Amino acid sequence: xxxxxxxxxxxxxxxxxxxxxxxxxxxxxxxxxxxxxxxxxxxxxxxxxxxxxxxxxxxxxxxxxxxxxxxxxxxxxxxxxxxxxxxxxxxxxxxxxxxxxxxxxxxxxxxxxxxxxxxxxxxxxxxxxxxxxxxxxxxxxxxxxxxxxxxxxxxxxxxxxxxxxxxxxxxxxxxxxxxxxxxxxxxxxxxxxxxxxxxxxxxxxxxxxxxxxxxxxxxxxxxxxxxxxxxxxxxxxxxxxxxxxxxxxxxxxxxxxxxxxxxxxxxxxxxxxxxxxxxxxxxxxxxxxxxxxxxxxxxxxxxxxxxxxxxxxxxxxxxxxxxxxxxxxxxxxxxxxxxxxxxxxxxxxxxxxxxxxxxxxxxxxxxxxxxxxxxxxxxxxxxxxxxxxxxxxxxxxxxxx
Amino acid sequence: xxxxxxxxxxxxxxxxxxxxxxxxxxxxxxxxxxxxxxxxxxxxxxxxxxxxxxxxxxxxxxxxxxxxxx
Numbered sequence: 489x490x491x492x493x494x495x496x497x498x499x500x501x502x503x504x505x506x507x508x509x510x511x512x513x514x515x516x517x518x519x520x521x522x523x524x525x526x527x528x529x530x531x532x533x534x535x536x537x538x539x540x541x542x543x544x545x546x547x548x549x550x551x552x553x554x555x556x557x558x559x560x561x562x563x564x565x566x567x568x569x570x571x572x573x574x575x576x577x578x579x580x581x582x583x584x585x586x587x588x589x590x591x592x593x594x595x596x597x598x599x600x601x602x603x604x605x606x607x608x609x610x611x612x613x614x615x616x617x618x619x620x621x622x623x624x625x626x627x628x629x630x631x632x633x634x635x636x637x638x639x640x641x642x643x644x645x646x647x648x649x650x651x652x653x654x655x656x657x658x659x660x661x662x663x664x665x666x667x668x669x670x671x672x673x674x675x676x677x678x679x680x681x682x683x684x685x686x687x688x689x690x691x692x693x694x695x696x697x698x699x700x701x702x703x704x705x706x707x708x709x710x711x712x713x714x715x716x717x718x719x720x721x722x723x724x725x726x727x728x729x730x731x732x733x734x735x736x737x738x739x740x741x742x743x744x745x746x747x748x749x750x751x752x753x754x755x756x757x758x759x760x761x762x763x764x765x766x767x768x769x770x771x772x773x774x775x776x777x778x779x780x781x782x783x784x785x786x787x788x789x790x791x792x793x794x795x796x797x798x799x800x801x802x803x804x805x806x807x808x809x810x811x812x813x814x815x816x817x818x819x820x821x822x823x824x825x826x827x828x829x830x831x832x833x834x835x836x837x838x839x840x841x842x843x844x845x846x847x848x849x850x851x852x853x854x855x856x857x858x859x860x861x862x863x864x865x866x867x868x869x870x871x872x873x874x875x876x877x878x879x880x881x882x883x884x885x886x887x888x889x
Numbered sequence: 890x891x892x893x894x895x896x897x898x899x900x901x902x903x904x905x906x907x908x909x910x911x912x913x914x915x916x917x918x919x920x921x922x923x924x925x926x927x928x929x930x931x932x933x934x935x936x937x938x939x940x941x942x943x944x945x946x947x948x949x950x951x952x953x954x955x956x957x958x959x
Contacts (some may be wrong), residue, residue: 646892646933651944656957665941674936678954680944703944703952778892778934782927785899789923792906793916855910872913 497552509575511523515621521598528596535594540566540605546588554580559590561607566605574608579621587613618826625727625752634734636755641739641758643771646778647707649676650771651738653696659714660764661744667768675772678706689723697732709736710767712743724751733757743767848872849880860887895930901919 511518517525542559544617549555553572558565568590572579581857582588592865609618629635639884650668654660666673680700682692693711700706708712711733712724723729730752733740742757761767773781849857850870857869863882871878890898902923906916942954 537928599911644891644893645896648891665939669939672939674933674938676940676942676954678942678944679945680955699930699944699952704921775934781896781932782930785896785903786923786927788903789899789906789920789927792903793920848913850913855912 503606509541520601523668524598524601527601528598532593532595535609537591537593539589541587541592542566544582544588545584547584549580557582558585559588566594567602568605568607569597570607571609577608578610579617581620582610582612582617583620610687612669615880622725622752625725625730628727628734629730629734629752629756632732633746639734639758639819642741643741643759644707645773645781647771648674649678649705649707649710650768651678651680651700651703652868653680653682653693653700653709653711654764655684658684658742660684660712663714663763663765664710664768667765669770671769671774672772684723685721690725690726690729693723694732695728697710697729697736701735701737706738706773708741709738710743710761710763710764711740712745712764712767712781714745714764715886720728721745721751724753729753730756741767741770779885845874847878850877860885890926890929892930892933895926895933898928899926902926 508516510516510522532867540559540564542561545558545560545565547555547557553575555570555575557568560566561566575581578818588609590605590607591609592605595604595606596602597604612620626635633639650664652661652664656679665677668677680696682696683689684693697709697711700709713721715723721744724742733742733753734756739759740757741761742751743757743761743765743766744751744753750760759767759770761770787887848871849862850872851857851862852870855862857863865882865884867882869880869882871880902919904910906919906923941957943957945953945955947953
C-alpha cells in the first residue's frame with residue numbers, strides 16, 4: 489500500500505518568513521519610521537547627557553520658539569536644538585561663530601532621520617552669553633530712555649532719611665551704617681529687606697523698591713549688596729530690577745559691590761558706587777564739608793550786607809568772622825553756644841546797629857551814600873535812624889586825608 | 890524748611906545782596922533772614938544721632954519703622 493504523503497504545509501506567504509528577523513530579507517523589510525525610531529532608542533540609550541564643545545553656525549530662532557543651529561569643528565558637525573522650555577537657564581541666544589560648550593542628549597529626529605543634539609545648558613567662551621544678555625537688556629533700557637544722562641538726579645546735600653534696599657544680614661547694611669555713623673549727623677537709615685541673591689532676589693528687590701515708593705519718606709535710596717561672584721550679582725542685571733530702580737521717586741545710588749563690572753542697576757541709578765561703603769559716602773557729606781559750606785555762605789551774606797551799608801563800621805566784618813566761627817567745629821557740637829551766638833548775631837545786625845546810634849545816609853533815590861563823593865554842597869538827603877527818617881541838607885564836604 | 894532748602898535760600902540771599910540797586914530796607918530784611926537760616930542750619934547740623942530702622946508694611950498697606958536691633 490502506498491503511503492499517501494501528507495501534503496506539505498502551505499508556505500506562509502512569501503512576504504512573511506517566520507524565521508527571518510525584521511529587516512533581514514526584502515520580505516521582512518521594516519518601515520522608515522521603525523528604522524529612525526529604533527535608531528533614536530538605541531542612541532538615546534547609548535549616550536548619557538554630555539558636554540560637547542564646538543563652534544556655532546546657522547543659528548536660527550524659529551517662530552515656534554525653539555532655537556536651531558549646528559555645532560562644528562574642523563571635521564564634523566552636528567545639528568542642535570534648544571527647546572523653548574530649556575532656554576530659560578541660558579542668558580541669551582548664542583551667535584554664529586561663538587565657541588560654546590553645550591550640555592545635552594544625543595538623539596535622532598525621526599521626521600528627518602537626522603541625528604540631533606538636544607541642548608539644555610550652554611556656555612560661551614569668555615562669558616559671551618552673559619555679556620550678550622547684558623547688551624540686550626541695556627539696549628532695551630536705552631531705547632526707553634532710561635540710560636539718558638539727563639535723567640540723573642542730583643543727591644540732596646543733607647538727606648535725613650536714607651532707605652537701604654538690601655539683605656538684612658548682609659555686609660552691605662553693616663558697612664553703610666558704619667560709614668554714616670562716622671560722617672553724618674541727624675540721619676535715619678531705614679533698611680528695606682530683600683534677598684540679593686538666589687531665585688527670589690529679583691522679585692524681592694522690585695517689591696522692596698516699590699515699598700520705598702509707597703512709603704514716600706526716603707530722601708535717598710541705596711540699593712545693593714556686598715561683593716560676590718557673577719551669579720550672585722545677576723539680580724542687579726535684571727531688566728525688571730533696573731526698571732524698578734528707574735521708577736524710584738527719590739534719587740538712587742546703586743552699590744552692587746563689584747569694582748570691575750558695571751551692573752545694569754548701576755547704569756540706571758542716579759549714582760553708582762563701587763561698594764556699599766562708597767555709596768554711604770556719596771550719600772552723606774561730612775560735617776566738616778557742610779560746616780565749610782555754611783561758613784562760605786555766612787561770609788558772603790555778611791560781606792555783601794556790609795558793603796551795602798557802607799562806611800567804616802567794623803562790626804559787620806567782625807560779625808562775618810563770628811558767623812564763620814559759629815559754623816566751625818566746637819560750636820556745632822554745643823547747641824547752647826550756637827543759640828547764644830545767634831542771639832549775639834541778632835544784636836549785632838544792621839538794625840541793631842541803628843538802634844545803638846548809627847545812622848545811614850540815603851539819597852532821594854534810596855541809594856546809600858557811603859562816600860564824600862556822593863555828596864555835593866546843598867544836596868538834600870535822608871538820614872535813616874532807629875525810629876525813622878530825617879531830612880537833611882549838605883552844608884559842606886570834606887574828604888578825610 | 891529742610892537743610893537743603895535753607896542752603897538754597899542762603900545762596901539766593903547772598904546772590905541778591907551781592908547784586909546792584911538793592912533797597913536798604915530790603916537788604917536789611919535779607920540779612921535778618923540770612924542770619925536766621927544760618928542759625929537754623931547750624932542747629933540741624935549739630936544733631937549728632939544716627940538711627941537705624943527697618944521698614945515694616947502693615948496688612949493695610951501703611952508703613953511703620955521699627956528700630957533695628959543691631
